Amino acid sequence: MIRFEEISPSDFFYRNREITGFENPAKACYTIVREYLENSLDSCELGGFLPNIEIYLKCENEEEKRLRIKVADNGMGIPHEKIPYAFGKILYSSKYVLRQHRGIFGLGGKMAVLYCQITTNKPVRVISATPGSEFISYFELKIDIVRNEPNVVKRSKVLNQDNWHGLVLESEFIGDYLLSKKKIMEYLFQTSIAVPYARIYYQDFEGNALIFDRKTDKLPPIPEETLLHPRGVDLEMLKRLIKTSPGMPLNKFLVKRFQRIGNKTAEEISKLANIELDKIVSKLNEDEISRLYQIMKTYPFNKPNVSSLSPLGEAFAIGIKEAFKPEFLAYDIREPSSYEGHPFIVETAIAYGGEIPIPEQNEINLYRFANKIPLIYDSYNDVSTKVIKEINWNVYKINIYQDPIAFFVHICSTKIPYKTLGKEYIANQPEVYREIELSLRKNARVVSAYINKKRIIEYQKIR
Amino acid sequence: MIRFEEISPSDFFYRNREITGFENPAKACYTIVREYLENSLDSCELGGFLPNIEIYLKCENEEEKRLRIKVADNGMGIPHEKIPYAFGKILYSSKYVLRQHRGIFGLGGKMAVLYCQITTNKPVRVISATPGSEFISYFELKIDIVRNEPNVVKRSKVLNQDNWHGLVLESEFIGDYLLSKKKIMEYLFQTSIAVPYARIYYQDFEGNALIFDRKTDKLPPIPEETLLHPRGVDLEMLKRLIKTSPGMPLNKFLVKRFQRIGNKTAEEISKLANIELDKIVSKLNEDEISRLYQIMKTYPFNKPNVSSLSPLGEAFAIGIKEAFKPEFLAYDIREPSSYEGHPFIVETAIAYGGEIPIPEQNEINLYRFANKIPLIYDSYNDVSTKVIKEINWNVYKINIYQDPIAFFVHICSTKIPYKTLGKEYIANQPEVYREIELSLRKNARVVSAYINKKRIIEYQKIR
């Protein structure tokens, strides 16, 4: 019998949780650590606090593989009345704005809560205080998965005597730590390269304790919310901006709703689209909107401003040198670019020799980062892997499978074009592909010159 | 400034459409063909009609890469008042039931509509009639992406003079046919192996016309909706079933809400969980529910019934032989198994020699199918690839990279554990992994025996 139904977003992601990084108990363990840590780092950075984060993993029942995780940070916390929704309503987030963060979907923390509750029947415990708050919030939460609403099991407030701010999260779940441990530690190690200003303490139930101490006290400038870059903005976004600009004439609309459009540029666009500068945008017909869209696809706007972004910069090269002690390192940071209105910056590095190993059979030494998150899984289909495999390395006299060479790619953007909801790898987005290729080629020329000069010197020595 | 927001599912998938198979104009073209054809095949099969499907791809504007697709089928169509929601409301579907179909998410058709409208501003055209309907429905539709509601641009009814039934869909979008053509044709070719009872006609704007004619008039039995298999059912599902069983005592609940539980099994479960057989399930406390859940994780229930599934069966081996003309073919179909309550069947084949090519550099000849859908992208991370790479093929004296050998895997289930919303590949789900491995090993022994016998004979000839 044909029965049509509508389901809620939480029901959808519950039914299809393999899509969100919870495909088996080992991956679930990794994903929970990742989602909680990334939330903590976002909160500290956006609040302007040098991150101090502690992660504890305990084993409640070995035979059942029942684990308990506790993550504590000194970030901005969450306002009391928002806490149930932040952890109990899927597609609810403070990161749906045009600015660089690790969070993007409004899903991660909630999937962790959901997975915990469906494997152990336990609520998650949230303890939080916002900076300057007189009280500390305490919640025990579940999700009503059918209705996508929080289910508050317990809530209370306690006096905040030590002026603490931040968030502590505790939850129990069925996970396979044995199979995920190596990847979790790799993730933490690479995180410390990307956030040298953070102090991260990790302790598991096997007696391991990892301390990644701060290497610098300098917090990068906090990214600011920005406007869309006009190049490549799609019709939906254009129409939404028109709808939220009642009574605005075209020139004011272009200047106020997009970055990098001044009065002169607005004039040129108006001429090219054959629309009066003072025409009220909510009165534009479908034809005129389409013409505007077509012009904005190809008009040579200036590069985006970067106040919404936070590249790794020098810290990337420093972190790589410290971690891998290469004989030689080439680092490059691209000018800002954009795709579909989203500003992004690509930075890459190629490291040679020193402690860089020869790659494993048929593999490449590739380290990928997106908005400072290390991507540890599924590199094969990542756009960076595609770029590297489609470059002809003979030109540079480099053998990427047999030389002690490692590639590092960081992409930062107001929207990372992930291919998966578990943030495993990045989609083959044409503008991003191009920027990675140009940056890697630039580094390749430099590394190639060094390697070949070295080979000439050694050859002369032999002679 | 920290601004919390909730967004609708359509807004979420619009913002993150790389996640749904729309990561660039070439992939978008492929995904649209795939989503429409899969909807048509589902409709024909579930309606009991031998599928006759036509796909036309035209080029409206070469420079803009604006394409128009038209797909026509003789399936069940959609009831008039449901059409706007079927194509205009994300997470709305007739396939949220426990039965095998290609559709599973309630997303595919809508993402196509969404993508068309944001790239060309055009609505999609839907023409449909249900079997026996006196009229034909005509709609032009868009999606209100912010609110996740259909936006009906035009609607009308016409007299159904020829007693037609089915659906015709027409939509315009920006796509790169050049870069996706090869994959589209591969997809159609492999589809014809999986559905030998379907007639598919495909015509593009470059003068290509592919006709995949019916090889059999025998439609497989229509899958029937079933109950969850009790093994591995998670807490959320258990609680939902309890909630929808008011006033039911435990024994009746177990027998009526799950397949493969008779009175005797219900009695044993009640003893193991230490809960009275006549206890009303809505009165169970959290402890009792947890005990029930724990028992159902490990109790040795009988294998699932297969009325909800439709494996390829003999047709798989026949199709492979016809398409690849191998020298030798081993085919195996596993007993039904289940994961998280979902019945599934794995069938595999290994083909050797004949027209099977030696694989490309570092690749394996692997053909993957899920619920009769050929999976063409991203095989590297697919569970089948993992299984094949983790088997030690020396034991079978087979070199999977250098012998003319090809692997075929079909998984059918009430829920395919896809890793991505574009249905590119299947997640590493432990029970599924195990079934694929056992099936491939069985075929490997047979193929190995054949190859080695052949080598002995050739060796003796040389001597």
Ligand SMILES: Nc1ncnc2c1ncn2[C@@H]1O[C@H](COP(=O)(O)OP(=O)(O)OP(=O)(O)O)[C@@H](O)[C@H]1O
């Ligand atoms: N440790 C934390 N400190 C402060 N706020 C937090 C913390 N963890 C979560 N939040 C808040 O809860 C919201 C929801 O978090 P969640 O992880 O579900 O989604 P997200 O981080 O916005 O996106 P993503 O799904 O990509 O992670 C966040 O946007 C943030 O506002």
Ligand SMILES: Nc1ncnc2c1ncn2[C@@H]1O[C@H](COP(=O)(O)OP(=O)(O)OP(=O)(O)O)[C@@H](O)[C@H]1O
């Ligand atoms: N050609 C068709 N004939 C009959 N019904 C159709 C057709 N195409 C779509 N439908 C109906 O519209 C619904 C929505 O289709 P849509 O592709 O969006 O989701 P789905 O097929 O249910 O799941 P998935 O996202 O996995 O494809 C289907 O469930 C089906 O009921």
Ligand SMILES: [Mg+2]
């Ligand atoms: Mg998050």
Ligand SMILES: [Mg+2]
């Ligand atoms: Mg569909």
